[in-house]
Amino acid sequence: xxxxxxxxxxxxxxxxxxxxxxxxxxxxxxxGKWNIKQLLNHIVDAETVMYDRIRRxxxxxxxxxxxxxxxxxxxxxDYNQFPLEINKDLFQSVRTAIIYLAEQYYESLGSNRFVHSxxxxxxxxxxxxxxxxxxEHHLNQxxxxxA
Numbered sequence: 001x002x003x004x005x006x007x008x009x010x011x012x013x014x015x016x017x018x019x020x021x022x023x024x025x026x027x028x029x030x031x032g033k034w035n036i037k038q039l040l041n042h043i044v045d046a047e048t049v050m051y052d053r054i055r056r057x058x059x060x061x062x063x064x065x066x067x068x069x070x071x072x073x074x075x076x077x078d079y080n081q082f083p084l085e086i087n088k089d090l091f092q093s094v095r096t097a098i099i100y101l102a103e104q105y106y107e108s109l110g111s112n113r114f115v116h117s118x119x120x121x122x123x124x125x126x127x128x129x130x131x132x133x134x135x136e137h138h139l140n141q142x143x144x145x146x147a
Contacts, residue, residue: 003102003128010135011095014043017142018088025084029144036145038079039138044087044094045073050131051094053114057124058105061112067119102128 017040025037034042049068056065073079110125 001106003106003132004099006132007095007099007102010132010139011092013139014135015088015092018084024146027145029141034074036142037084038074039142040084041077041079041082041087042070042074043135043138044091046070046134047091047094047131050127051098054098054101054124054127057112057114057127058101058109061114064115064117066117098131
């Protein structure tokens, strides 16, 4: 399945960045934007939120699910200080679980719906696809920062 390949590829690319030097981790892709360390911590937090949504939609479709304030998380959890080694392990574990769930349910329950508090009606397939899109989006920003 193409989705599984994309989940594996973006996982592998992302994991490499957790081992960058402090100098590289402090680089930004544009003035006033998050540095690479902040981006990596955000990727992990967003991934855990999407994993939670996926499990909720598999277990009980048609529920309302709240969005999260990414900037509040970045500030409240102090992304500049949060240890990347913790989030590297978390990212790898959560991505493994998402891949498993995608293999099991992407086709069979993909049309399960939920209502996102900010974006409206979405499906389980939408949320799985968003995991890849979100990761690729930030991988591009990290590449720009390192260029």
